[in-house]
Amino acid sequence: MQNFDYMTPTRLVFGEGCIAKLPEALGAIGRKVLLTYGGGSIKKTGLYDKVRELLPDFEITELPDIQPNPKYDPSVLDGVRLCKENSIEVILSVGGGSVLDCSKAIAAGALYDGDPWDLISYKVRAKAALPIVDIITLAATGSEYDCGGVISRTETNDKIGYMDPHLFPAVSFLDPTYTFTVSKKQTAAGCADAMNHIMEQYFCEDSSLLSDGFMEAGLKSLMVNAKKCLADPNDYTARAEMMLACTYGCNGIYSLGNSPSGWPCHGMEHALSAYYDITHGEGLAIITPRWMKHILSDRTLSRFVKYGVNVFGIDSSLGDYEIAEKAIQETYDFFLSIGIPMTLREVGIDESRIGEMARHVAENEGLENAWVPLTEKDIADIFTASL
């Protein structure tokens, strides 16, 4: 087991009706609030009205219309401007991971005099950030319990994971009933994203019985509960268990003491979303089984055998490579069974920019240091195999 130094300062408030505590939690931080949200789902679900009702004595400035794969320009820039113009004290993010990620970049930019992209691109490290409170409405990213956010800059085809310890939310509210309205497409994509967060940590050199068991349980919970949520969107227990399994996703808690893996599928998927604006979880579902096939070897075999036997219950008396190949097929079949389009062409991506994307990933994502190092050619081959 490797040494680690771990701290998560985020207070999690979980369960039906939990946002009743919002005025107390927010009031303890500040009264001048930037309320950030997306394209309108919170208005359709009634959550917007509920939040406004709970906060009559707060001074609220709004930043609506934050799009999926949140954009640096306009959303981050507009949010930073509004914070500075209105001496905002706290950001309240209400929506999915895109809204919260954008809010994290705004929180850092609001206390920085230069171009916020200096921070996101790590040219300059943030010295402080505005506090963030969030109400998460989509079970997927785990942004509610980590200090990262993924920001897209379309003009340069950049989609960067921006992480900084100042960006942990102060308080995250997780009420599963607010995920009842999540579409089948987004429920499936959220499941694929969260499963991939676990697989990115599971496929590594050094692991432990404890963390393997935790991650295997997380994968099984996500697969069982995603199917239940697709069958009955209002299944509170299934939505609740799926939400918590997602929350742990990028926090590091699943793999404390393990060796780092380099998160190769995310490195590759960020290019797909940056160049083609596709749904992140779908991009991951498409490339993961192809990445698995690409890296299966004598060196990685034992991880695939453990994964296949413990997650899919494959017969352990079969040959190791047979178990591994079955496990990869089961992974592909599961994503297909929850309605995810399993080729790049189905999400509008063809071979025309594969070379350019592979080069972009090889130059920016550090996958030469992944558990199984990937070269530009490896990346291009995985994209091609995913067509």
Ligand code: NZQ
């Ligand atoms: O924009 P609105 O109207 O809110 O609609 C959203 C959006 O269209 C809708 N939605 C959200 N909650 C809903 C709902 N519709 C009905 N009912 C609800 N309760 O769903 C659509 C997608 O929302 P989005 O926030 O984009 O989805 P998600 O939460 O999956 O976030 C995806 C973003 O997170 C990043 C991804 O790269 C992507 O940009 N990630 C963030 C991570 C992190 N911070 O740790 C890690 C992840 O690996 C991921 O990269």
Ligand code: ZN
């Ligand atoms: Zn992800």
